[in-house]
Amino acid sequence: MDPDDQAAFAFDTSVFDWQTYVQEVHCPSITAPIRRMDAIRRKRGSRPTTMKDLDKDTAGDAALAIFDLDGTIMSTNVIEQYLWARLPELSRTQQLAEIGQVLRRLPAYLRAEQRDRGTFLRAVYRRYRGADLAALERFVDTSVAPQILSRLSPEAVRRIREHRAAGHTTILITGVVRPLTRPIQPLFDVVVAADLGVDDEGRCTGFLTGPPVVGESRAAWLKHYAAQREIDLARSFAYADSHSDLPMLETVGNAVAVSPDIPLMRAANRNQWSVVEWKIKPITPRWALPT
């Protein structure tokens, strides 16, 4: 060794405290990164490796995180939601009659859904005719909210909150009527939902104030929203469960298929999108009504 370096680098192995070095320096320097990886692996759980880790995302408010509602972050459907809102105010006989009417109309609803999701939603929302919108909102806040919150997927809520922490604008885009989105509104910066039309007395007319945002219109809405705010859709995220949401998923750079149906699963495999299973285990049975 060069004599100039000896003062700085030379050491006598016989006087070095090897026990301290091995126990407190060498071993921890090997195990610490492994422990860190273990922690990351445990935290990731069953999440696929293709799902982007938002801790490293730098897009901030230039990116959107768009979530579909039914089947993606929540286990429910528009007919069930209508029954939650409608049945509690009826007597037992009237409840049976209402369920009977809905069941009778079910084949027509299913035909409408096969034809066009918008037609189906309009047909179901006709049933809200005569409902007091303000009273409906109060009822959702006080009684239906537990039903809705208990059907939320914890993984979905965690992911929405991760997007918020990353500075992304979180958007809920759904065909559900707006009052029923109230319990989860604080999770989102923007809620795009179906608005029920009301008459002069605040009673629902059974019509919507605009077309429900479903299928192709979701992609169109998203492009319009992004263009207005200089959002980079290539760095944005979208989460949905149905093939009807394909146009929306294709619009963003990071599409995630959540518990997808078969056509969406095929599309996800084709496009190498992340596929996740967000399990939803409601603690109350489906037939339990809000009180």
Place this chain on the structure above:
Amino acid sequence: MARPGFVLEVDERTPPLLVPDGDRFRLEKFPLGTRVIYPVESLPRVPDLGEAINSALDAPIDSEPLSALLHPSMKLTIAFDDIGTPTPKMRRPDVRGKVIEAVLTRAAACGVDDVALVSANGLNRRMTADELQYVVGERVFRSFYADGLLIDHDAEDTGGLTTIGSTAAGEIALNTRVAESDLLIFVQLVVAPSRRGAAAIAAGLASTATIGQLSGLHAQGDEAAGAEIADLVSAAVPVFHIDAVLDNDGFAQPLGFLGEREWDWTLKDRATLAAVRRGLEWTPKRARRRLMNRVNGDYHATLVAAGAPAAVEAASLAQITAQQLVEVPAPADVGVLGVGAQTQYSVDSVTNPILAAWSGLVHAFGSHTGTPLVRPGGALIIYHPLHAEFSPLHHPSYGDFFADVLSVTTDPKRISVDYEEQFTNDSWYVHLYRTSQAFHGVHPLYLWYQIAAAQEHCTDIVWVGGNRESAARMGFRAASTFADALEIVASTVGHTPSISYLHSPPQVLVDIR
């Protein structure tokens, strides 16, 4: 005459013993020589509850009769503990409802108009209207609820909290209605010798920050912190305390035999147990949970005491100690216990792994007079399936704590430094706590601090039948059978350890001689 609790030594004639295992029951054959700690049978109940309440209110301890404390222009608040006490829920009518009715009768007779009722739920979830009615009774509910005079306490309502003083750790803020009352009547059911008196008022009716001073990591085992806050509460609000001490009848018929000793079971009891066990095995998990959540306790009051908080606390402590204390000759190398379907934080909900750990390690194992059931460095074997299921309605922050925090660290000090503030101030958790039926965001962290104390005491904690991932996530181990669990702990306690099985519920207060 109630038979006292006792310790049985397992011999060849000992039948398989009942072990709760989540929402199922096992019959387990323990090794010869295992000490089985049986609870005390229920003490004689008060012969006439109405008369006992009247006597307590009219001849209280260290206080004037309640009627003498009431006057027409006063502001009167009645606080009561929430639906988690007792667990399982007691059959209607709830004793608290009867006590509150008797108090209201006297208030009406004295012309008191300004009366409000507040549930002292602290950071626990808000009760539903049905649950409030369950606790206070239909008449009281009908008279007060619609007018907003029967409410849950909100520890995050900055407009509804009043500062009553401060400690070195910060301000002490109490529910404004309580702080401004001329008299607070605090009605509690006593099921364990836990925190009582003014400290219990603070734990149930104060701000999140104040409750943090009582439940945070630094407060674990620090009696002085609680005493200082209790003094401030006592100085700020005149309190008339009413305690009803409950017996040990934690299972209503037809399951009452589950709280009895196995050799006392009749043929009918054995047939019922066989049917229940088979039925529960065949029932899907969620339906089974709903069934077990419907099991009620057949509790009765063994003492009603009212008056000055300290005196009432002493009287009820003596009674609950007589009800639950069992003398045990020595600590064991291995402790065994089972965690049942419900805990006080999972009424009508899901007992997630953190609540199961709290129930086993704090509620059951922590019930002692100073020396735990297991020697320091010993092992604990607990029965519970530890399914990683969390109620999104009641325990949203528990799921996140389990997934995001326990996957990184189980060290309470690190959790306190790195995560406590985040979970305390998280706006989504606060929103759910205030508007829905969620436990406060920081609740799981406070329970974890308590769990950590038991973890420190035992070298090995093994869950029989527990989900391996859940157990590992919390720093425990899992085994398929009791024999496997004994094999696992053999490395620390040897192959012939002394074993003590805590035959609970009903609750046992272990007193190591």
